[in-house]
Amino acid sequence: MxxxxxxxxxxxxxxxxxxxxxxxxxxxxxxxxxxxxxxxxxxxxxxxxQSPHRVRQPPQYMLDLYNAVADVDGVTKQPDLLVGNTVRSFLDRSRSQQLQFFFNLSSVAKSETILSAELHLFKLRGRLFRDTLHHRQHFCQVYTWTHDKKSNKGLMVIVQTLAGQQTNNHFVRFATARDHHSSKQPMLVLFTDEERRGIxxxxxxxxxxxxxxxxxxxxxxxxxxxxxxxxxxxxxxxxxxxxxxxxxxxxxxxxxxxxxxxxxxxxxxxxxxxxxxxxxxxxxxxxxxxxxxxxxxxxxxxxxxxxxxxxxxxxxxxxxxxxxxxxxxxxxxxxxxxxx
Structure with missing residues (x-):
């Protein structure tokens, strides 16, 4: 046959x-x-x-990425656009400080190899014009926040001036899941490659x-x-x-x-x-x-x-x-x- x-x-x-x-x-x-x-x-x-318990709008970044990769039927139109074969997005689950973020990565399978990662943050405008002008030039450093070698508590972002001085949270602020629209929420994006076995x-x-x-x-x-x-x-x-x-x-x-x-x-x-x-x-x-x-x-x-x-x-x-x-x-x- x-x-x-x-x-x-x-x-x-x-x-x-x-x-x-x-x-x-x-x-x-x-x-x-x-x-x-x-x-x-x-x-x-x-x-x-399981279907989501409530109606949820997917992150615009993921919708845009899907539309760039696939046609209306899901068939790949740009095969070289993705790094690996899986992209996972994680919204911030923390409810604490401004510059500490927690992402639950337990859904990443053991068969997946993480190839690259992106931290998406939406920076808010300064409250005062002088604050925005004074701290306009700065850079962010992302650290893994660990309690010990066996645990990973999330990500911590430190904002510094070009001179290396750490700024106050009052001057550089990011949108949070608690206070801002879902399109501006902190998000971690992982590009992975999952091993596939034929059936x-x-x-x-x-x-x-x-x-x-x-x-x-x-x-x-x-x-x-x-x-x-x-x-x-x-x-x-x-x-x-x-x-x-x-x-x-x-x-x-x-x-x-x-x-x-x-x-x-x-x-x-x-x-x-x-x-x-x-x-x-x-x-x-x-x-x-x-x-x-x-x-x-x-x-x-x-x-x-x-x-x-x-x-x-x-x-x-x-x-x-x-x-x-x-x-x-x-x-x-x-x-x-x-x-x-």
Whole structure:
């Protein structure tokens, strides 16, 4: 059997909307649960994050970064813009002094390597004109605030004049989470690279196919149309077809910010002799199609219609701590198809 793009992603085709899942027989609910678990593995997660307890606006910096990296469907348009494959933003959790900040980094996985970090602070204007003028030229130094070698209490910022004198907090002030708009809150941004392990499709899911009793209505319509055209489809050459992944149907729209879904595409069609250039065959596929057509060897099937170019997508979402994360996933969209 020919292997096609993202066997685990194709499991999306059998998902019901969450409000319909309760009507499924016990066995089918178990299969659906397994499918969702495998899909989470594709996205590098054990469990789906909880939706935020209250409506939250993502930091504008993260929205701008996502829009710079991805198109409207989340497909990467500037692959070299990110450092690593994950960007995590953390808002200040401290409620104390002006120049001390606390960021809870417990959500950073052990498999992530921190490549760089940015501390985003919004400096407020001086209260008096003479104060602003006198201390206009200064610089900030950021220190790790530790109690001992085993604990890290956060970050402390020290503001000094060019002469090396520490200034008073009255002259240089930063916006705080307690007193200012969310767009001006102190934020720590980490650029990390997460190790990814490939997943395999278990036999129980591999054999579900399109005969599973809880295929969504949209897919049932597509299948009925395909059955009416079985003969013509058999002779259609290898092509790329639409395969839309709807995060709302899966029940993930509460924690995913963007995109709302994306077109993964899939490859379908015959790779029979003679293979034209439009089917983008490899030399091996061409030879295999000849052997198959002439029956020169037993058990030699025709080549497979599979993706020969894959694109990455980007997900912007809330994690369990309500931090906003931008993560890039490789090989999620079939860019083109060919006979191999």
């Amino acid at each position: 020919c292997s096609r793009l993202g066997a685990s992603l194709l499991l999306l085709l059998i998902f019901l909307r969450p409000n319909c899942a309760a009507s499924l027989p016990g066995h089918n609910q178990q299969v659906r649960s397994q499918a969702l678990k495998r899909l989470l593995e594709v996205f590098g997660m054990v469990d789906a994050p 395999t499709t278990s036999s129980s899911l591999k054999d579900m196919g399109t005969e599973n009793p809880f295929i969504s209505h949209r897919i049932l319509q597509n299948k009925a149309s395909q059955n009416r055209n079985t003969r013509s489809l058999h002779f259609q050459g290898c092509q790329r077809h639409h395969l839309y992944v709807d995060f709302e149907e899966i029940g993930w729209s509460g924690w995913i910010i963007s995109p709302r879904g994306y077109n993964a595409y899939h490859c379908k069609g015959a790779c029979v002799f003679p293979l034209g250039k439009n089917m983008r065959p490899t030399n091996h596929a061409t030879v295999q199609s000849i052997i198959n057509a002439l029956k020169l060897a037993n058990d030699v099937a025709s080549p497979c219609c599979i993706p020969d170019k894959l694109f990455s997508i980007n997900l912007l979402y809330f994690d369990d701590d309500e931090n906003v994360v931008l993560k890039q996933y490789d090989d999620m969209v079939a860019g083109s198809c060919g006979c191999h």
